[in-house]
Amino acid sequence: MKKKRLVITVLIDNPKSWFVPHGRELVRRLQKRGHRAYLVHAMNGLKKGDCAFFLSCEKIVPARVRSRNAHNIVIHGSALPKGKGMSPLTWQVVEGKKKIPHTVFEAADTIDSGVVYHRGTLKLEGHELLDEMHDKQGALIISLALHFIDSYPPKKGTPQRGHQTLYRRRRPEDSELDPSRPLSEQFNLLRVVDNEKYPAFFRHRGHTYVLKIYKRTQL
Numbered sequence: 425m426k427k428k429r430l431v432i433t434v435l436i437d438n439p440k441s442w443f444v445p446h447g448r449e450l451v452r453r454l455q456k457r458g459h460r461a462y463l464v465h466a467m468n469g470l471k472k473g474d475c476a477f478f479l480s481c482e483k484i485v486p487a488r489v490r491s492r493n494a495h496n497i498v499i500h501g502s503a504l505p506k507g508k509g510m511s512p513l514t515w516q517v518v519e520g521k522k523k524i525p526h527t528v529f530e531a532a533d534t535i536d537s538g539v540v541y542h543r544g545t546l547k548l549e550g551h552e553l554l555d556e557m558h559d560k561q562g563a564l565i566i567s568l569a570l571h572f573i574d575s576y577p578p579k580k581g582t583p584q585r586g587h588q589t590l591y592r593r594r595r596p597e598d599s600e601l602d603p604s605r606p607l608s609e610q611f612n613l614l615r616v617v618d619n620e621k622y623p624a625f626f627r628h629r630g631h632t633y634v635l636k637i638y639k640r641t642q643l
Contacts, residue, residue, distance in 0.1 A: 431473025439465040443480035446562030496531040505588035508536035514616040539581025601626040
């Protein structure tokens, strides 16, 4: 049976987000599948249609806006209800994890609380820097979004169960290194810093020093 041609909007509410190139690629692949797909950076740009993806969004989309689409999908980098909140990938890398669960779920009024449709896993080797992690995460999110659309309409979602935890937003001060500890013990923290937005730094002898990290192949 021929698949229905869907109207799909991808919302990335920060036009400077790292995910924007991946959002463009997702839209391109959706269009290649025959769907009417759009990328927007503001809620008022959401089309009326079948599905909206809220990817790398910083704001909660209210119900009156979500009503424009039959389904409103978020893909979050943790095993919900564990790891709700902000920057789940980087927090888990700092914790030493190499397998980062991702959850595909329906957006709701409360952050990261909707019914779950399916899950995936981002596998890291332990050497990747932030841009490399984002490349792998972007590819996984595209794959999960396409799986959702290829299986459309979705089966009934599963309510989230279990103990929930919450990650706070990362701040520039979270990139501080301890000069009294070996660098090897702080490598996971060093891996997730952004060299421009929130670089690694340490305080020593009354001064603050900034460190930037690159792989030799990137120089």
